[in-house]
Amino acid sequence: MSLEVTNVSGGYGRVPVLHDVTFSVPDGQVVGLIGLNGAGKSTTIKHIIGLLQPQTGTITVDGLTLASDANAYRGSIAYVPETPVLYPELTLREHLELAMMAYGLDQQQAWHKLDRLLAMFRLDNKLDWFPDNFSKGMKQKVMIASAFMTDAQLFIIDEPFTGLDPVAVHDLITLVNEQKARGAAVLMSTHVLATAQEYADGFVLLRDGQVRAQGSLSALRDEFNLPNASLDDIYMAMTQEV
């Protein structure tokens, strides 16, 4: 079991944003983290990647916790943030080399993987450019390439579909499916429900910092008593509950 979030409450100050959140992402599965603006998706992700500490509860990745071995824990997670984090003074090549160092990757092997990733995202002729000047989608592709050159056990992708062109969305899905096949776990926060329904194996529906429901589409249909409903229908039903 790759990612286990167990009874996590937490947030930014004393008043918790997350309340007793429990879910898991098994190896070889893609789980969609779904919820309205402000439901707590990014806050959940910040707890998993260690930017925030839970007030109560535990988070493990392949049995590791941040407290037991911070380096191994962080090294087992590849994170694609919603807003790309880029340094104005570094070229694309330097960004990638920095990420290789941070993950302790073998440079030759990493560049071998990057040859394909950069060609896929049409960035292969831009290694000496400054990504800070790239378009929004191009910046996102830099973050995706940096994440997918690693052999992480858990991939966390925050709202991947909104800034990418349709070809890039297709390419990202290909990369996610390859990681699934390799046995990695993928947690994906998104508002693009039709795409999530098509590609995720399971879903965690967050509402007001709590897990309202979780499981496969068919489990959610049972839970909401909506046979044949789409993820979009289930989401709308959740938002209309009192």
Ligand SMILES: Nc1ncnc2c1ncn2[C@@H]1O[C@H](COP(=O)(O)OP(=O)(O)OP(=O)(O)O)[C@@H](O)[C@H]1O
């Ligand atoms: N840095 C912060 N300091 C204090 N409160 C915050 C901070 N960031 C988010 N919050 C609060 O935490 C709650 C959950 O926000 P979060 O960003 O996790 O939502 P989200 O589900 O990711 O929303 P969105 O779909 O808009 O990205 C909100 O009430 C928000 O106001």
